[in-house]
Amino acid sequence: MNKVGKAEGEGSKAQARREQILAAAHACFLQSGFHGASMAVIAKAANMSVGHIYHYFENKEAIIAAIVEQDVQHVLSNIRSVRSAPRLYEAMIDKVVEGMDDVMDIGKTALMVEVLAEASRNPRVAELTQLSDQTPLKLLCELIAEGREERPALPEEEIRARAEVIAALFEGLQIRALRNPDLPRAAILPLMQDCIRLVLER
């Protein structure tokens, strides 16, 4: 193996280790909450030494930040995937099916509420939840502006309000899925799509 190959191998090994820690931490946070899940508990769940964990993550907040970042990247790639579509709004409305699949993932939502609960007593986590929200929201605003086509352009506040209502629909559905395990999914999909069409085309 040449030097470059070795470095790449180490890079992907480090990446795999990081993901292993994040998956273990996710499970520990859900089981015990952030306070209950110490670095030692996370290390045990990840089958590593505590020192090894600290090699990858400075502290628990850094682990939370990395988990939130994974989620942000996933949302961003979902939003970006419609960007090249010829009719942007139609592509966004088609994408609702996939967005609904994502928000029905109870494990992900449970962690989201755990992070939001922690944010109310930990200013660093509060800052993280607010900052991590800005990039997807900004991208959504750009798509709303770009997709106007022949429609009149909108003032910035109008665009932000539309992005917020679209985000509220998906984040609200996440909460609904936690509260009600029997969501009538098939009947909800066309309502979600109609609401988003209305918000975009209004």
Add this chain to the structure above:
Amino acid sequence: MNKVGKAEGEGSKAQARREQILAAAHACFLQSGFHGASMAVIAKAANMSVGHIYHYFENKEAIIAAIVEQDVQHVLSNIRSVRSAPRLYEAMIDKVVEGMDDVMDIGKTALMVEVLAEASRNPRVAELTQLSDQTPLKLLCELIAEGREERPALPEEEIRARAEVIAALFEGLQIRALRNPDLPRAAILPLMQDCIRLVLER
């Protein structure tokens, strides 16, 4: 004071004590999470002895249940207040202003996410969040069915889906207010109303 008067006085005193405990517990849960806020901590914050707290509430879950119940009663009275309106759907759409005020209460939302986070690791709290959701949702379904007037009646699943999307809009906006302290509220209101009108009249 006659006997009845005395009993009434004791009843309202007990009620005041219960509310004093609930307010103290609310603050403790936000500050320390459910695990961090022991009955002793709650007693101290309420300026009472621990024994006194147990006189009113069997355990921490009973306190959580009472806080959730307060919130459910508030939501129910909001939904009920439109019931006698001549045009039910119009009254529901007018009510969105008030509903938005409620969901912008960050302290209430922070406690809601704390309860939902606890639900993912405490089956009794999970049961509580699911049960407490059913009464407001059922009432909302009844209003949606009653308000059809000359429109054709809807199958039950269609009604439930509409109620879920309305609930998602409000609960989603709660989460948005936590994530983004600069919500463009005035621009969001007509979008919320239009979405709810669409969901009702579709």
